[in-house]
Amino acid sequence: MKQPSLFGNTLDSPLKQFEDIHNYLYANDSLSEQQVLEEIVKILFIKFYDEQRERKSFYISDSESLKINSGKDQSSFLNRINQLFEETKQKYDTYFDSKDRLKLSIQSLAFVVKKLQVINFKNSKNDANGLAFQKFLGRHAKGGRGQFFTPDPIIDFCVEIIQPKPDEKIIDPACGTGGFLFSSLRYIRKNYKDIDIQNYVQNNIFGIEINTRISQIAKIKFLIECNADPNILCSNALIDIKELSLKYKQQANLTNLEGYFDVLLTNPPFGTQGKITNYELLSKYELGHKWNKHGKDYIRSNNVLKGQVPEILFIERCLQLLRPGGRLGIVLPNGHFENSSLEYLRRYIKDKANILGVVLLPQETFIPYGTGVKVSLLFLQKKNGEVINRKQVFFSKIIKTGYAGNKNGSPIYRKDKYGLVIVENGQKIIDEDFSEVVHDYNQF
Template sequence: MNPLFDIQLSKEDNLLKRFEEIHDYIYANDGLSPQQTLEEFVKILFIKIFDENENSNKFTISAEEWNLLKSGKINQSLTERISNLFEHTKQAYTDIFDSDDRIKLTPIALGFTVNKLQNISLLNSSQDAKGLAFQKFLSHHEKDGRGQFFTPEPVIDFCVEMMQPKPDETIIDPACGSGGFLMSALKFLQKNNLELNTSKSVSSHLFGLDINKSIARIAKMKLLLESNGKTNVICTNSLEDLDSIKLSVSQKDGFNIVLTNPPFGAKITNTSTLSKFDLGHKWSNYDKEYHKTKVVYPNQNAEILFIERCIQLLKEGGRMAIVLPNGNFENPSLEYLRYYIKLKTKILAIVNLPQETFIPFGTGVKTSLLFLEKDTPNLNKQYPIFFGRVTKLGYHGNKNGTPLYQKDKYGQTIKDSSGQPILEEDFSVIVEDYKKFQNGNVIESDNAFSINYNELNGRFDFDFYSPENRKLFSNLDNVKTVRLGDICDIVKIKSKKLKDHNSTVEYVELSDINTHSYEIINSTTYQVHELPSRASYELQEGDIITAIAGNSIGTRKHATALVTKDFEGNICTNGFRVLRNFKIDSYYLLYFLKSEVFLKQMFMYRTGAAIPNVSDNDLSNIIIHLPNDNYIDEISKKMMKAFELRQESRNQIESIHLELA
């Protein structure tokens, strides 16, 4: 036998240093992008592990071969040997490699890499050392290459802590990316079960699916380095035939736990796929209940189909944690989705995340976490639901996501008993509150509370049910009130003026309102064909306009104004709603529309992250407090007097201008 191939491999604990040296060399010398460099490195690790498993000892380079490469001479023996190994590796991992995949490294970079790894046994190294090395290595490089695939580690760990997996439970992530949820679940099991058989857990209880082969390789490598055995990370489309997916992972009865962060925003347009999902169909609302129709949507958001698929993957009584954009929790157009969730599951908890959670990972989408238990019979309608809100992430909400540590009053970092800095986070506080809640304790604080299932209406968002808002409505129950939609007309019909494209009109935008004095202070002259598409409603003297769109709705800068004679006939943006034909004193209503009671309701009803808005239905349902007639009359007179004084002020100023003229 060639002595070159008769090598005893040693254990190596300083793997991170070697991994970094290899990555830096490839990146500096081969002209590959960070993403391509990472992909090539992962390929080499698979070849290395295959060589060790087969005990072929062909993952090696001799001094002679290395010297030839350094001198710039062609050396076919190394490239042919490693390429041949790669062909066998691809056959062993057909689900994550294509038959035409090849090694893209230059011979010198390949030689450098093989030399760095040839005397190290990845299979026999300490599990902690090699797993930790690869995790740390990835934390340095994967965000540059594929930031969109990753969920922040604190969010992942929090979901696992909330789910509390047990050693005998099967766990799947159907959008596993680089395996963050699976690795966190494994670490949780190892920490809480000292006798855990890690290889058995990886081979029998952890499952991951991802449509992207490059990223699935990373997840598979993470688990390989933990177990030295069989892994269940498969490259497949999780939205394909359910029975085929269950068969491919040999779990026809489903799973105990689903942990996932599905792709946001991607549209599924394949009619065949959509028709197989309840949520791929349109739903009709009849008598406060939703019913699936035979009409298939032309497209659907991927995360909505993933919700249904995750529920399908669970065993009866199985639990699920999923990261979702806030629109799924609050948008009126998605109420059918929330009805479906209530129909198929028991809602365990809803936890709101800060706006900046995903900014270090490439998106500012506001998200929340939904925790469910599969409950197909759906008979129990009397149970409490936990709500939580995370306000401190433990890292900066900027593109770097650098750790954020607790400080004492002198600005010094606070450390734990082992000398490690303590993160500034409240994930752990929410976990402890949830555990108390599960033990039957009543939880009510600024960032955690519970409500009963029968209090859950068409929305799932934290802010809507916050103790502050519930207290507001409780107080309103004790006084005389009316609905806004019952005491005025809400104009929603576009002006006929907009049909004459050559006519000239005055246009009023949200920014044309003095929010302190309830006044329109400006309008802009346009020809109709020049108007922005949002130009909609014609104003009449005595109307009240109030904002239903924009970042200021429900805040102190909320725009509300009385339409005076100067702005009669103007056209306003559809960011306003026009109130007309009042059944209560209009000056009192104008006053109320700047009150805390009104603003809190508007803020509560806001939906949408990019441009918050309030639906017409929610605007109609705004509760108006009606005090006694004397008090209403007193407020009305003061409001009228204020407008008269402002008009008199303008008249005085105009008279000065006339005198000067």
Template sequence: MNTTQQTLNKIFKNPEQDLLMFDDLSKIDIYEKDEGKFYIKAISKMDEEKKVYDAKTGKGAPEEIVRQLYLVKLTKYYKYPKDLIELEKHVNFGREIKRADIVVYRPDGITPKIIIEVKAPNQENDVQQLKSYLNAEGAPVGVAVNGKARLILYRPYPKDFDDTLDDIPASDEEVEDVLAKRKTLNDLREDDLKETIKTLEELVLANSGHDSFDEIFKLIYAKLYDEKEALSRPNQELHFRKSPTGKPEETKRIIDELFEEAKAEWSDVFERTDKIKLSPEHLSVCVGELQDVRLFGANLRIIDEAFEYLLPDVAKGKKGQYFTPRVVIDMCVQMLNPQKKEYVIDTACGSAGFLVHAMQYVWKHLPTLEARKEYASRYLWGIDFDEKSTKISRAIMLIAGDGKSHIFKSSSLDTREWSDRFKSELADLNLVQEFDDFETNRHNQSTLQHLGFDILLANPPFAGEIKEKHLLAQYVLGKNAKGKLQNKVERHLLFIERNLDFVKAGGRLAVVLPQGIFNNTSQEYVRKHIMQKARILAVVGLHGNSFKPHTGTKTSIIFLQKWAEEDLDAQGNPTVADYPIFFATQKQSFKDNSGNYIFEKDAEGQVVKDEDGNPKYLSDLDEIAEAFVAWGKEQGLSFLK
């Protein structure tokens, strides 16, 4: 490994993620000048030498690395000569003097054309500071960049710097040339979508008077539709873009048309009357930031983090909604080993993480695109009571490659709320269990209490209590030991019973639960109910940091296999009295105490990649999954053969 890569690994936790917007990190040259002190030569008219890392103190200069990488783009890609680039130019604000990180001049060497404000990846782009530099120097274009994302502002003269561009003009171009360029699928890039959304909130959404989540999702679906349609257009041309005229009203007309077509394509996501509520000016700013970001086929980890950020923290806390970390999901999927003709459901699907990872797991064994589409559109099901969560999960499934999905906005706990479409699709695929006894069967066809899914993966909401008598009356766990209806029951307890009813005899479950279920004496009746209905395959205790920064609640995952008919006596009691259970506790956390992900690195400090090319979390959950599979095969578990 060369000096540049070694030094980047010391400055950044994960260089490729922290510097996502740069294609090739090897284009800069870091060298050791004095012992343990590392430098880089800037590409500018002064050829400044900048110190970027001190091995003795361990102090690095991540902001300087971002600046040098952007200087490479300015000179190599946009063709600006270094003689027209100045670093740390003094900008006067009355008596106060500040320094602009990069200034690019017009050919006269005097008139500023572009001003670039640089931040480290862990810092948010300072839009207001950039605007102040632009106004002071009179430059028409400004860039705020932090390595993960960048914002480009321009002045639609005579207005202020309140609009965005998707790119900066090259050395021989002006703003009008950038606006006039046609865009194709090949022009899309993979950006940190969460950083882009944060920028949009600061620029317009927070002050637009409209719900940020709703407006962002309308634009995301319009863009998804455009990327999908571009596949069949000449040259794969994109329409989701700012108008070449630069007029906000024309941009709004284009995006409104795409949104109407997206609503028709995915009619179960939006109401027919839904409209984009942003003003033409605000919409133009958002489109300028989003138009070059790739959605279809993008890294799901990046998309996931952006969508979770969009869910308000207040709502997540009140409802106990916390997206399951993907490394936890991977362990669950590997341990339950879904097959290509098994129906999978998540009864609290959130961002569809369990469904997407089950899909990707099965896809590895499906050779054709048609087979993959058939599996995704037929065998994967999700329910969530929160409208925003269902929009997220549908979008994630679309981005992951599933054109159609069985994602329903409803309560898993109350079948009376289920839509006719949901009920009919269950019936069409024979997912409602049938019974020999006429009355039992008639009752089940009406109530849909017992369903026939093969696998259930879920992280039900922990917060909240159910007090509705009509709902509690439907559940065994809604009553106390004497059979009397309780006044209230914690929501996740009813989810345990409901989840068991969703799965057919012999079906498998993995459910995330609070630790108290497993060791509190007051929860013994819950444990007895579980053992009455299913064999406990495994219990895996998760590290306390797993759901940080949202919550420090201690959790475990219980893995179950519902008793087969031959395992029960005439009264429905299990005949197997004693059996081995796999227990494991996660020791290596994939998050630090602040909730930031920790990635695995090799001996040289390089981030280790998984088989899909994604950075690998530092975790022992994959070892736990492998140990369970080996143990399960020894035990003769049928689904692991």
């Protein structure tokens, strides 16, 4: 496994562009951190829409800049960008409301357009812009509603364990800003040199995200990275599977999501902010019912629970989405592996899937990303009727994540016996266990 990319230092130029924009808006427009990010995403969508057009409108001329700076007539620039945003909303109507407006002052809008007009995302020959935006998001995007963003080393580790193939359909039903999907794309690009990346993204990458603004970020990341449009659906992934399929049919011409996907990677929202109590929704799930113990087995009753934490419902939904033989990597709280009250859940999982591996993460893993919850990684393969003589399950434990367990998440580097940082090929080596665990898993 390659060293985690979270701490790479080769992104200064494009990253500086994004940081300059963020800092200017935050200082001059009285917007919150979240609002600044939302406005940046809007303008990036406008920029991408304009790059698809023959006649370009995303620019600011020198004369317009002078007028804006001197407080003179600003209508030509402002009208052009506002009209461009109206067209952008129609183009990406699943990500924008018709009432959405640009909230930036004319001076800030001019600053951002001037910064971005010299960049051509569509014809970019490398992924520096995508890497820069990914790192920029790591600094400024925050989770909520029980969500927290997954550290890149964890994401890359899961992808290396699952090893997606170019002909496989991949989905994350709680995709957030698209971390698992993005890493899967990079894995495919690295290991299958001749693949048509745009075709791969448009036909093999799928994600579901309940938050409109976060789904916008997921989409824009792929546009920046490879000028390709992934199948990101803004929806609650836990609604009835038929209703969810209908939504995807309208967006991506999929008729039935059940059993459609080969690979599923996800970090679902945890129940730290409360349980799901909607009776109609819970009644659709086996794990939304009470389970009674009979001998060594558990039998589902007809009694719907008063409430269930979302990540348990996500386990069932994930297994629904996978084809027989499909592979799953999921982040779960440690209590789901240990609590006696959840023995029915573990029995349910073993009845539906073969357990490939469990990897315990240190408590500080997610502290830089907003939570200190103890979690592990569970890797499964959905049963397909064949008898598998795999009696052993891979177990491992990550001790060194490569970054400090504090709010800054500063990188930790490997040192020699003299206490000097080890450098190979001009790069400082991150002190992490993920690479070794991937090797051990492949040898298991």
